[in-house]
Amino acid sequence: MTDDDLGLALDWKGRPVRCRECNHLAINAMGLCAKGKACIRDRRARRVERFLKSNPDLADQYLDHPYFEVRAGAARHANLFRLPPLLDDPEPEVRAMATLRMPEERIRHMIHDEDTDVRIAAASRLKGADLIPAIRDNAYMVRITAVRRMPTELLPLVRHDPDPEVRAWVARRIDLCALPDMCFDPDPLVRREVAERLPQDQLRLLIADSDFRVRFTVAERIAEEELASLRDDPEPAIRELARERISRVPVLAHLLEPKPAPLRLLDFASSFPDQPPPQQPPKEPSR
Numbered sequence: 001m002t003d004d005d006l007g008l009a010l011d012w013k014g015r016p017v018r019c020r021e022c023n024h025l026a027i028n029a030m031g032l033c034a035k036g037k038a039c040i041r042d043r044r045a046r047r048v049e050r051f052l053k054s055n056p057d058l059a060d061q062y063l064d065h066p067y068f069e070v071r072a073g074a075a076r077h078a079n080l081f082r083l084p085p086l087l088d089d090p091e092p093e094v095r096a097m098a099t100l101r102m103p104e105e106r107i108r109h110m111i112h113d114e115d116t117d118v119r120i121a122a123a124s125r126l127k128g129a130d131l132i133p134a135i136r137d138n139a140y141m142v143r144i145t146a147v148r149r150m151p152t153e154l155l156p157l158v159r160h161d162p163d164p165e166v167r168a169w170v171a172r173r174i175d176l177c178a179l180p181d182m183c184f185d186p187d188p189l190v191r192r193e194v195a196e197r198l199p200q201d202q203l204r205l206l207i208a209d210s211d212f213r214v215r216f217t218v219a220e221r222i223a224e225e226e227l228a229s230l231r232d233d234p235e236p237a238i239r240e241l242a243r244e245r246i247s248r249v250p251v252l253a254h255l256l257e258p259k260p261a262p263l264r265l266l267d268f269a270s271s272f273p274d275q276p277p278p279q280q281p282p283k284e285p286s287r
Contacts, residue, residue, distance in 0.1 A: 009036040012043040012067035027055060045069040052077050072097045096121040104130070120145050129154075135161075144169055168193050180205060192217055212238060224249045 009017040019028055019035055027033050033040070038050035040062065052059050052073045059077035062070050068091035075086050075097040084106065086098035092115035099110045099121040108130055110122040116139045123134045123145040132154070134146035140163040147158055147169045155174040161167050164187035171182050171193035180202055182194045188211035195206050195217040203222040209215050212235040219230050219241045230242035246252050 009039065009047075010043055011041045012069070014043070017041050024055075024058075040070065043067070043069070045073065048073045049076070068094055075101065092118050100125065116142060123149070132157075140166055147173070164190050171197065188214055195221070216241065219245070224252055 011017050017035055017039060019025065022028070022041060024033060024040070032038075032054045033051050036042070037047060038054060039047050040051045040058075042048060042051075048070055052062075056077040059074040060079055060082050062074035063078055063082055063086065065071050065074065068089075071086065071089065071091070072093045075083060075094055080101060080103075083098045083102055086094050087102070087107070087110065089095050089098070092113070095110070095113060095115070096118045099107045099113075099118055104125055104127065107122055107125060111119055111126060111130070111133050113119050113122065119134070119137060119139065119142045123131060123137075123142050126134075126146075127149065128151060131146040131150045134142050135150075135154075135158050137143055137146075140161075143158070143161060143163070143166045147155065147161075147166055150158075152173060152175045155170050156178050159167060159170045159174065159178070159182055161170070164185075167182070167185060167187065167190045171179065171185075171190055174182070176197065176199060179194055179198055183191060183198070183205045185191050185194070188209070191206060191209060191211065191214045195203065195209075195214050198206070200221060200223055203218050204226060206214055206218050207222065207226070207229060209218070212233075215230065215233060215235065216238050219227065219233075219238050224245050227242040227246050230238055231246065233239050233242065
């Protein structure tokens with residue numbers, strides 16, 4: 001059973017929380033805190049956060065608390081001018097919270113922090129050229145966070161990222177003039193993102209793609225007169241979609257007519273039944 005199941009409230013050292021030993025008895029009397037629910041002395045982060053959310057004016061006095069969950073919670077509500085020392089806090093959760101709140105010019109160096117969560121926090125705040133270090137980060141979530149924010153003119157630098165999820169985000173945001181180069185991406189889900197955005201007159205680049213999901217997207221978006229090659233696609237859903245779209249355009253109805261069977265030599269000969277069989281040359285008598 002957990003502490004919650006037993007109705008226990010323990011502090012960060014594992015000792016029972018006793019309201020009578022707290023400095024906030026007046027707050028407790030006003031209903032702004034409650035043991036086991038909203039308490040600055042509790043070891044559970046969500047209870048600490050409830051206390052600080054109800055009493056944000058007390059956050060500054062807990063920025064140097066020995067328990068990192070309290071420092072991180074206090075950083076969320078404290079005065080911005082009190083936060084700079086927390087960028088050097090030994091706990092990454094505290095550094096990340098300070099990074100999320102401080103002005104950009106003060107957190108540029110945090111993109112090089114040793115902890116992934118701190119670098120993600122920095123990438124979610126920085127802009128422009130300050131994000132360039134993030135595109136070489138070894139953590140793909142840092143790179144994704146940067147790709148989602150960086151200017152479109154920088155995205156060609158990331159279109160060959162080793163992770164397909166990063167490249168998919170590039171395909172969603174990159175300038176349309178650079179998008180055709182991504183038609184040859186090795187991952188079909190990236191190519192599908194390309195097919196979603198590619199200008200209609202360039203979709204023929206993907207009409208013979210090896211992945212049916214990419215071809216289906218092409219079949220949804222390409223001009224009707226370009227659908228002829230998809231009416232006999234090996235995937236039934238693509239064939240049906242192509243034929244249904246063609247059928248809406250009367251001038252293209254001929255594309256749905258069955259193809260004539262190829263004429264074989266036997267068929268050609270049988271079409272002239274009255275013609276005598278060809279004469280064989282006479283054999284020379286044997287000597």
